[in-house]
Amino acid sequence: MKLEGKVAIVTGAASGLGFASACGLAAAGASIVALDLDEARMARLREQIEPSRLLLCAGSVAEEAHVAAAVDAAVARFGALHIAVNCAGVADAAKTVSKGEPFPLATWNKVIAINLTGTFNVIRLAAAKMLGNDPGDDGERGVIVNTASGAAWQGQVGQAAYSASKAGVIGLTLPVARDLAPHGVRVVSIAPGLFDTAMVAGMPEQVSKSIIERMVLFPARMGRAEEFAALVRTIVENAYFNATTISLDAGARMSAR
Ligand SMILES: CCCCCCCCCCCCC[C@H](O)CC(=O)SCCNC(=O)CCNC(=O)[C@H](O)C(C)(C)COP(=O)(O)OP(=O)(O)OC[C@H]1O[C@@H](n2cnc3c(N)ncnc32)[C@H](O)[C@@H]1OP(=O)(O)O
Numbered sequence: 001m002k003l004e005g006k007v008a009i010v011t012g013a014a015s016g017l018g019f020a021s022a023c024g025l026a027a028a029g030a031s032i033v034a035l036d037l038d039e040a041r042m043a044r045l046r047e048q049i050e051p052s053r054l055l056l057c058a059g060s061v062a063e064e065a066h067v068a069a070a071v072d073a074a075v076a077r078f079g080a081l082h083i084a085v086n087c088a089g090v091a092d093a094a095k096t097v098s099k100g101e102p103f104p105l106a107t108w109n110k111v112i113a114i115n116l117t118g119t120f121n122v123i124r125l126a127a128a129k130m131l132g133n134d135p136g137d138d139g140e141r142g143v144i145v146n147t148a149s150g151a152a153w154q155g156q157v158g159q160a161a162y163s164a165s166k167a168g169v170i171g172l173t174l175p176v177a178r179d180l181a182p183h184g185v186r187v188v189s190i191a192p193g194l195f196d197t198a199m200v201a202g203m204p205e206q207v208s209k210s211i212i213e214r215m216v217l218f219p220a221r222m223g224r225a226e227e228f229a230a231l232v233r234t235i236v237e238n239a240y241f242n243a244t245t246i247s248l249d250a251g252a253r254m255s256a257r
């Protein structure tokens with residue numbers, strides 16, 4: 001799908017990979033509907049994207065009403081919705097048992113609700129709008145890009161909920177793509193390795209350092225948000241990407257511990 005004149009909703013657009021993805025799609029000519037809980041940081045998009053092509057929607061991907069309002073606003077303001085990029089996510093961590101205390105179920109529920117249920121909430125509501133689009137080349141009506149994680153395969157200490165949520169994103173990619181193929185909507189997920197964003201800033205220093213030293217093949221550094229955004233743009237523009245999860249991790253591979 002060519003990006004010029006298209007409309008994209010980007011969740012988690014206030015920070016990190018979502019912020020870079022919103023800016024990258026806008027630079028290629030798309031109008032952006034940004035959805036994030038963090039209104040203050042999301043407002044920084046106004047410095048990067050002209051007002052006529054930007055709509056900021058405060059809300060949670062885990063809330064049906066918030067996402068429904070955002071996709072309705074997208075169509076009301078820009079006439080259609082063609083692209084959805086799911087970047088919203090949290091990485092709250094806890095050990096399965098820590099000092100005798102079991103993993104807090106509230107933490108599990110929060111991480112699954114945002115990372116997995118929230119991703120699917122956006123997929124289902126955005127796809128419903130895409131089905132109303134006129135078919136383009138190949139009969140294409142829309143593209144959905146989700147964010148999983150290398151943690152789906154290589155979760156760290158404390159990441160039971162996070163890794164499960166990301167494995168769920170990978171798991172839903174193919175069946176959702178099967179559901180939507182007859183309507184001309186593609187579904188692709190990205191599994192990033194370690195990227196230099198606010199989410200990772202909260203990681204214990206020796207964790208990120210040990211991941212880079214133990215697992216990242218080359219280049220031995222964290223990924224940059226712009227590198228993630230470049231892959232998002234490529235997926236949208238290349239119609240032959242569908243129903244798959246693409247690792248973007250500098251060849252990171254599992255280590256024994
Ligand atoms: C086909 C194959 C593909 C393979 C692909 C591989 C890709 C590469 C990996 C993917 C990376 C993806 C990144 C991800 O999507 C984004 C994020 O996950 S960002 C946030 C990540 N956060 C974490 O991973 C940390 C989660 N854990 C914690 O925060 C803590 O462990 C805890 C659960 C809150 C508990 O902490 P504590 O109460 O302090 O107790 P601990 O016993 O855990 O800590 C003691 C000590 O050990 C250090 N430590 C903790 N976890 C690790 C670890 N995983 N590795 C090394 N060291 C660890 C901790 O910092 C403490 O150190 P101290 O301060 O005591 O010296």
Ligand SMILES: NC(=O)c1ccc[n+]([C@@H]2O[C@H](COP(=O)([O-])OP(=O)(O)OC[C@H]3O[C@@H](n4cnc5c(N)ncnc54)[C@H](O)[C@@H]3O)[C@@H](O)[C@H]2O)c1
Nearest residue numbers: 012014015016017037060061088089149192194195197199
């Ligand atoms: N940074 C990494 O190393 C890495 C690696 C693999 C996958 N990921 C995934 O990439 C995505 C983006 O992460 P990031 O590194 O840019 O983190 P980040 O913390 O910089 O950005 C995450 C954004 O999501 C928003 N958000 C959180 N909960 C929300 C909700 N309920 N509704 C709407 N917005 C919400 C936050 O406000 C924030 O702006 C996440 O899904 C994360 O799990 C990150």
